[in-house]
Each structure stands twice: as C-alpha cells, then as structure tokens.
Amino acid sequence: MWQLHQFPLCPFSRKLRLLMGEKNVAYELVREYPWEGRDELWHLNPAGRTPVLHDPARQVALSDSQAICEFLEETVDRTPLISGSALQRAEIRRLVSLFDENFYHDVTEPALHEKMKKRIVLRQSPDGQVLRQLGRMLHGHLDYIDWLVDTRQWLAGPTLSLADLTCAAHLSVVDYLGAIDWKGHEQAQGWYMVMKSRPSFRPLLSEKMDGLPPPREYASLDL
Ligand SMILES: N[C@@H](CCC(=O)N[C@@H](CS)C(=O)NCC(=O)O)C(=O)O
Structure with a gap:
C-alpha cells in the first residue's frame, strides 16, 4: 500500500490527500x-x-504534489480531476499553480510560519505586522475566489477539478490556524463549505497537529 509522508498542516499533502480521497x-x-x-x-x-508518496514493496518514491497528482490522474481511471478540453485542462493547471505558488507565498506560508512554526518549533510569538499583511493578501485572494464562484460552476469550469481541491487545501490550513476572516466573501465561504462537506475532506478535518489545536468552528459544517 502507498505510504504518504506528511504532517497535518502541509497544504501540498492536503491537496494530494483530497485527490486520493476523491479517487478512492x-x-x-x-x-x-x-x-x-x-x-x-x-x-x-x-x-x-x-x-x-512511497510504496516500499515496489521501491517507488514520488515527490512534489503536482507531479504525484498528475501521476495518479494518469494511472487511476476513477474521478478525473484534470479533464475536459485542452483549454479547460490549461485553466485547471493555471489555477493550481496560482494557489500553490501565489496563495502559498502570500498567505499559507506566512500563516504557517507565524502561527505554527513559531509556536511549536521556534517558541516565539507571531509578528502582528506579518499577520496583518497576510490578512490583506488573503482578502485580495478571496475577492478573486468570489469572482470565480460567481462566474463558474466550480473554480475552473463546469466540473469539480484539482483547482478546487488545491484551493480548499490551502484555505483549510489557514482556517485551522484561525487566520480567515470570511466577512464580505460569502461566495467563497459557501463554496468552501461545499468542499468541506465532501467525504474526501473528513479525514483532514479530524486530524490534529500536536500542540496546536484548531478553533472550534474549523470542523463545523455550518456557516
Ligand atoms: N512544490 C512542492 C512544495 C512542497 C513544500 O514546500 N513542502 C513544505 C511543507 S508544506 C516543506 O516540506 N518545506 C520544507 C522545506 O522547504 O525545507 C510540492 O508541491 O510538493
């Protein structure tokens, strides 16, 4: 069986876990x-x-979340998540890299550093200025997600795709760290609740990071 080396708040591992959950x-x-x-x-x-992602029996070790997701997409028939026309697939991949690169750089990574690493590894307090800047960047990203939700059925088009899983994976980490203010972002919040309600999300919501409990609403499925 596959072994997934990860920690609960790694957004790239969460993206992969969501894909593996959807594909069973x-x-x-x-x-x-x-x-x-x-x-x-x-x-x-x-x-x-x-x-x-490691299979000791076959001596196979895969790394980089996108490379692994593409590998599973190519080798597991069930529930295609990078599908549709070439243009639609390009749009899915564009959004995946927007979330894995820009959103991660602007929001997930600083949130992890200030609220997880400083607390459990460095034993330091978070820097309020960094948290405020991260909040401003998150607001801009949520505006864009609101627009995607307003204009499409799912983030990248007519079907659930890896773009939805990737965005939800990053948001879920920031949500665990109590760093999301949804005010004014009802569309993004509604879409995130739909994502959170999927069976593939359940194992993520129940897993805890040692020494860092999530806020009470983190696992709640009510708005
Ligand atoms: N592009 C890589 C990024 C992986 C990544 O940055 N993982 C973080 C944890 S969330 C990590 O291991 N960081 C340790 C380091 O960079 O030294 C992917 O998609 O898998």
Missing part, C-alpha cells in the same frame, strides 16, 4: 516534520520536502 486510492499516513530533517525523508526526496 488507499494509503497510510507516515508523520513527517520536514524541519526535523530525518534521513529517511532526504533519502526518499532529495528536496527534503513533504509530501512523499
């Missing part, structure tokens, strides 16, 4: 904190990052 691919979790620099992680992935 079985896996077991191996808790991996990249900042601990375990030899096995570096052996499996020379970049030293999570996620890594």
Whole structure:
C-alpha cells in the first residue's frame, strides 16, 4: 500500500490527500516534520520536502504534489480531476499553480510560519505586522475566489477539478490556524463549505497537529 509522508498542516499533502480521497486510492499516513530533517525523508526526496508518496514493496518514491497528482490522474481511471478540453485542462493547471505558488507565498506560508512554526518549533510569538499583511493578501485572494464562484460552476469550469481541491487545501490550513476572516466573501465561504462537506475532506478535518489545536468552528459544517 502507498505510504504518504506528511504532517497535518502541509497544504501540498492536503491537496494530494483530497485527490486520493476523491479517487478512492488507499494509503497510510507516515508523520513527517520536514524541519526535523530525518534521513529517511532526504533519502526518499532529495528536496527534503513533504509530501512523499512511497510504496516500499515496489521501491517507488514520488515527490512534489503536482507531479504525484498528475501521476495518479494518469494511472487511476476513477474521478478525473484534470479533464475536459485542452483549454479547460490549461485553466485547471493555471489555477493550481496560482494557489500553490501565489496563495502559498502570500498567505499559507506566512500563516504557517507565524502561527505554527513559531509556536511549536521556534517558541516565539507571531509578528502582528506579518499577520496583518497576510490578512490583506488573503482578502485580495478571496475577492478573486468570489469572482470565480460567481462566474463558474466550480473554480475552473463546469466540473469539480484539482483547482478546487488545491484551493480548499490551502484555505483549510489557514482556517485551522484561525487566520480567515470570511466577512464580505460569502461566495467563497459557501463554496468552501461545499468542499468541506465532501467525504474526501473528513479525514483532514479530524486530524490534529500536536500542540496546536484548531478553533472550534474549523470542523463545523455550518456557516
Ligand atoms: N512544490 C512542492 C512544495 C512542497 C513544500 O514546500 N513542502 C513544505 C511543507 S508544506 C516543506 O516540506 N518545506 C520544507 C522545506 O522547504 O525545507 C510540492 O508541491 O510538493
């Protein structure tokens, strides 16, 4: 069986877990904190990052969430998540990289640094200025997600796609860290509630990061 090396608040591992949930691919979790620099992680992935999808029996180790998602998309027939015309597939991939690169850089990464790493690794307080700047950046990203929700059935077009899973994965990490203010973003919030209600989301909502409990509303399915 696949082993997924990850930690609960890694957005890239969450994206992969959502895809594996939608496609019904079985896996077991191996808790991996990249900042601990375990030899096995570096052996499996020379970049030293999570996620890594490892099959010890076949001696296969895959890394980089997008490479793994594309691999599963090509090898598992069930529930295509990068589908449609070439133009539609390009739009899905554009949005995936918008969330994995821009949203991660502007929001997820600083939220993880200030609210997770400083608390459980560095034992420091978060920097209020960074949190305020992150809030402003998040507001801009939520405006764009509102617009996507207003103009399309799902974020990238007429069907659920990897773009929805990727965006929801990043938002769920920021939500766990209590850093989302949904005020004025009812469309994005409504779409996120739909995503949160999917069976593929359930294992994510019940998993906790040691020493860092989520806010009470994090796992709630009520608006
Ligand atoms: N592009 C990579 C990014 C993976 C990544 O940055 N993972 C973070 C955890 S969320 C990590 O392992 N960071 C440790 C480091 O960069 O040293 C992917 O999609 O898998």
